Structure formats: structure tokens, C-alpha cells
Amino acid sequence: MRSVSRKRKGPTVGIRTLLALLLLIVAVGATAQQPRKPVLISFGVGLGERAMAPQELRFESRASTAFRKALEGGKEYRIVPFSRTHPSVQRALLERTLPSELLLPPFTGTIGTEFKVVRLAKVMRGEFAVSVVVDRLTFSDDGKRVSAVLIYEVYDVEKAKMVGTAGATLEASGADQASTADALIEALSKKGAEDTLAILEEYLKKPPGK
Numbered sequence: 001m002r003s004v005s006r007k008r009k010g011p012t013v014g015i016r017t018l019l020a021l022l023l024l025i026v027a028v029g030a031t032a033q034q035p036r037k038p039v040l041i042s043f044g045v046g047l048g049e050r051a052m053a054p055q056e057l058r059f060e061s062r063a064s065t066a067f068r069k070a071l072e073g074g075k076e077y078r079i080v081p082f083s084r085t086h087p088s089v090q091r092a093l094l095e096r097t098l099p100s101e102l103l104l105p106p107f108t109g110t111i112g113t114e115f116k117v118v119r120l121a122k123v124m125r126g127e128f129a130v131s132v133v134v135d136r137l138t139f140s141d142d143g144k145r146v147s148a149v150l151i152y153e154v155y156d157v158e159k160a161k162m163v164g165t166a167g168a169t170l171e172a173s174g175a176d177q178a179s180t181a182d183a184l185i186e187a188l189s190k191k192g193a194e195d196t197l198a199i200l201e202e203y204l205k206k207p208p209g210k
Contacts, residue, residue, distance in 0.1 A: 038078070152166045
């Protein structure tokens, strides 16, 4: 007699579809259980009138990126960097509800009676915001040492108020001006993130209305 081997058929299309739907439901359920993180708009690092850095160092853009990454290490907030190309910002510019001069750093200070940062963060639907200004930046003649005076400002966007500010004087050194700038950027981003998150933590502990 001839033995006949039979191959088992795989699951039907209907079963496969059902399994896929079950996996999707599980994934959506897991996502729904995760608490929503408040949005913190990072306005990066701007140079004040008394602070100058050689253009080739790209100090503002590199410091802003490092600061944002340091904030992301905190995990408590969804960090969104301010961007002139953000769709909401572009729409506000086209509708002329947002003056273009607001888009230039540093972002500290007020426009009329409203904080500059708050005005912009509202457009991007942030709940909190932070800006950093380098008030003074001084390199030694050989570029191997640098000192900087920094001001960090933290805002509650919905309540349109500044909830805290911190200042720091930092010094850094390196083999040349580029490596010295790198060391300063690392220090200011770490210090800025720590101070920002500490200010927000303290602020959110206060009873409502305080």
C-alpha cells in the first residue's frame, strides 16, 4: 500500500485577520494606558546683546540641540523644540496673527504685556516652555578658556506667566576654541535641564491658584 502524507493547512485568511485584530487591540490598549505627557516647548539657547561667539562655532544651534536632548532625558515631558517651520507657526505668519520679529532669538522678554515665549508657545499648543539666554560669553585670547553667564526662564503657557528663573555662571576649558565651546555646551545643557525640571517640579507641587 502506498502511504499518503497530508500537509496541514495553515490558518485560514479569516483566522489570520482575527489574530491581527486582536494584536492591534492589545497594542492600542497598552498605548491608551500610558499617561499623557505635558508638552514642554524648548526655545533653545540664544545669545544676548553682550554675548558673541564666532560664527563657525554654530554656538546657538548646537547648544539648543544639546539642551533639548538633555531635557528629553528627564522623561516627564514631551519635549518639542520651537521651529519657525512648524505648520502652526507658518499658518500664524500667513494670517498675520504673529509678527515675524518674534521668531528671532533670544526669546526672553515681552511683547507689550505678553511674554514672547508664551505668545509663541501658545501657537504650538505647548503647556510649558523654557528659554535660555547667554547673557555674557567670554573666550580667552588663546581660546582655551571660556566663561558664560546664563539665564533660564520657565513658563506656564496656559496661565501666561513665568513660573521660575535660574541663573548660572559656568566656566569651561579645552585644547582650542572649538573644544572649549563643546565643553561649555555640555555643561550649560546639563545645568539648564536640571534647573528647568527642578523649577517645574516645585511649581507643580504648589496648590492650584498659588
